[in-house]
Amino acid sequence: MKIVPKIAYFSMEIGLNADIPTYSGGLGVLAGDTLKSCADLEIPIIAVTLAYNSGYFYQMLGHDGTQIERDVRWDFGSVLDKAPVTVKVNIQGKDVLVDAWVYEIIGHTGHRVPVYLLNTDIEGNEEWQKNFTRVLYDATPFQRICQEIILGIGGVKILKAMKYNDIHTFHSNEGHAAFLTLELLRDLKDVDEVRKRTVFTTHTPVPAGHDRFDYGLVYDVFRNSLIPEEIKKYAGKDQLNMTHLALYFSRYINGVSKKHSEVAQKMYPNYKIHGITNGVHTVRWIHPEFADYYREALPNWKHDPSVFDRAYLLDSNEIWRIHQKIKSKLLDYEKSHSWVLSDQKLLTIGFARRVTKYKRATLILNDIDRLGKIAKGRAQFIWCGKTHPRDQDGKNIIKHIFWASQYLWDNYRVGLAFLGNYDMDLGALMTAGVDVWLNNPMRYMEASGTSGMKAAHNGVLNFSVLDGWFIEGYAISGGMAGWKIGPKPNEPNAEINNDEADANDIYETLEDEIIPTYYNKQNDWIERMKQAIRLIPYFNTHRMVSEYATQAWNLKPQPRWTTV
Numbered sequence: 423m424k425i426v427p428k429i430a431y432f433s434m435e436i437g438l439n440a441d442i443p444t445y446s447g448g449l450g451v452l453a454g455d456t457l458k459s460c461a462d463l464e465i466p467i468i469a470v471t472l473a474y475n476s477g478y479f480y481q482m483l484g485h486d487g488t489q490i491e492r493d494v495r496w497d498f499g500s501v502l503d504k505a506p507v508t509v510k511v512n513i514q515g516k517d518v519l520v521d522a523w524v525y526e527i528i529g530h531t532g533h534r535v536p537v538y539l540l541n542t543d544i545e546g547n548e549e550w551q552k553n554f555t556r557v558l559y560d561a562t563p564f565q566r567i568c569q570e571i572i573l574g575i576g577g578v579k580i581l582k583a584m585k586y587n588d589i590h591t592f593h594s595n596e597g598h599a600a601f602l603t604l605e606l607l608r609d610l611k612d613v614d615e616v617r618k619r620t621v622f623t624t625h626t627p628v629p630a631g632h633d634r635f636d637y638g639l640v641y642d643v644f645r646n647s648l649i650p651e652e653i654k655k656y657a658g659k660d661q662l663n664m665t666h667l668a669l670y671f672s673r674y675i676n677g678v679s680k681k682h683s684e685v686a687q688k689m690y691p692n693y694k695i696h697g698i699t700n701g702v703h704t705v706r707w708i709h710p711e712f713a714d715y716y717r718e719a720l721p722n723w724k725h726d727p728s729v730f731d732r733a734y735l736l737d738s739n740e741i742w743r744i745h746q747k748i749k750s751k752l753l754d755y756e757k758s759h760s761w762v763l764s765d766q767k768l769l770t771i772g773f774a775r776r777v778t779k780y781k782r783a784t785l786i787l788n789d790i791d792r793l794g795k796i797a798k799g800r801a802q803f804i805w806c807g808k809t810h811p812r813d814q815d816g817k818n819i820i821k822h823i824f825w826a827s828q829y830l831w832d833n834y835r836v837g838l839a840f841l842g843n844y845d846m847d848l849g850a851l852m853t854a855g856v857d858v859w860l861n862n863p864m865r866y867m868e869a870s871g872t873s874g875m876k877a878a879h880n881g882v883l884n885f886s887v888l889d890g891w892f893i894e895g896y897a898i899s900g901g902m903a904g905w906k907i908g909p910k911p912n913e914p915n916a917e918i919n920n921d922e923a924d925a926n927d928i929y930e931t932l933e934d935e936i937i938p939t940y941y942n943k944q945n946d947w948i949e950r951m952k953q954a955i956r957l958i959p960y961f962n963t964h965r966m967v968s969e970y971a972t973q974a975w976n977l978k979p980q981p982r983w984t985t986v
């Protein structure tokens with residue numbers, strides 16, 4: 423039976439697979455996981471994003487840790503199909519042709535979710551117009567606003583051209599796609615009618631995640647072709663703020679964890695902010711070695727993540743054996759990509775995420791000699807992450823980690839490897855192959871975080887600040903799925919981030935709890951691994967998408983959807 427799409431999901435980045443480099447980090451990976459679960463759950467949805475000719479970038483590292491960026495060469499014609507439509511958007515009074523490529527996500531029952539990837543590198547466009555879809559997150563405001571016009575306005579037009587006439591909900595995943603509301607307004611000519619059709623998810627309280635454009639630029643780019651007179655009422659007095667535009671026109675707005683929805687509610691007191699906690703796509707993120715074991719131990723796990731509630735019945739020896747096997751695969755990869763000599767017997771701590779200031783990648787290096795003494799002969803570290811090409815702070819952080827790596831080796835023979843080009847494949851190997859997953863962002867800046875959920879899916883224990891998803895994960899597991907860093911959310915002044923105090927807590931917990939448990943109480947460790955695995959029934963995108971379907975997308979509940 424053909425299912426007619428009712429929902430259109432717009433996202434600046436979607437991580438479909440590692441060969442399609444149209445994502446930079448958590449937002450895109452989450453969008454990919456969301457759509458994969460939609461395909462499995464037969465949700466009537468289609469998605470819109472951009473096809474970037476040079477992707478995000480390939481990361482190389484100089485000997486001192488200097489990040490070197492290379493364009494990604496990929497031929498999207500070989501992995502995507504051409505859609506038979508071309509539309510026009512108007513930029514600076516000139517028509518820009520926009521065409522679309524299609525990638526179909528096929529769910530486990532065969533349901534298909536088409537993803538339209540828009541592109542302007544086509545004959546008939548001028549050179550500067552062809553460049554609009556060259557790279558993801560181009561840093562100049564002009565390029566950014568043009569990309570967002572292509573996504574929001576071009577996207578709605580492409581769906582019309584493809585005759586998707588039954589779409590009742592347009593979902594702006596983050597504010598980048600909010601221009602879709604202006605295109606809807608042009609058709610419907612009524613604010614309330616647009617509101618009935620629009621849904622918005624905000625993903626970060628960090629200012630850099632909220633695009634703002636000067637009205638001078640806005641008027642120059644739009645040349646009044648579409649910009650309504652009341653734009654300042656919709657999108658902000660002084661600057662056009664994409665988040666405000668999305669908020670103004672949405673019937674339903676949500677943050678991505680319980681804590682984040684509270685934080686966002688404080689930021690936007692005039693709107694009701696709901697909370698739908700993120701998840702990850704279970705089948706995608708469970709390592710194949712565990713998947714083999716679960717085929718017999720937990721049949722039906724691929725369709726029903728709630729079976730992991732019975733993780734306490736799993737065989738402890740098997741869990742440990744499989745984990746060691748994945749760990750040795752990670753360490754093999756590490757040895758072939760780094761000079762640092764790793765050791766299978768050592769407690770291995772991983773940290774991989776976008777390198778940006780609030781994530782505090784170097785917090786654990788705060789007192790490097792103390793770390794060296796604690797870790798000597800007992801722990802090793804594997805790090806990776808890209809920083810945005812224009813983020814000088816991020817680039818300095820990577821260099822500092824390189825320096826620390828040399829220092830720890832020279833003085834303590836402690837290994838800290840920094841691996842290049844973090845992508846979804848390496849992310850999957852790392853979150854499954856380390857023993858402990860470290861996460862220490864500044865509190866209440868990490869809206870959710872999803873890499874820690876991938877770790878939990880593979881029995882890897884989280885060592886994390888109580889922020890985002892881990893506030894919930896820590897509570898649900900009764901503190902067993904890992905260890906916390908720093909204060910609990912209800913403690914006074916928890917939002918004041920004291921690096922010194924947090925680093926101190928890291929050293930103490932590492933020395934007094936994590937290291938002794940790992941080496942002296944292996945049974946306790948494995949019990950904790952099972953408690954981590956028991957988080958899967960909640961922190962998966964099947965549960966998350968089921969919540970979106972009923973709360974945000976106004977779909978009638980279906981038996982196959984999962985609730986907890």
Ligand SMILES: *Cc1c(COP(=O)(O)O)cnc(C)c1O
Pocket residue numbers: 446447448449451774775776844845846849850870871872873874876
């Ligand atoms: C899961 C994932 C992320 C998100 O990680 P966070 O810890 O939530 O920032 C980023 N990048 C890649 C490649 C991922 O797989």
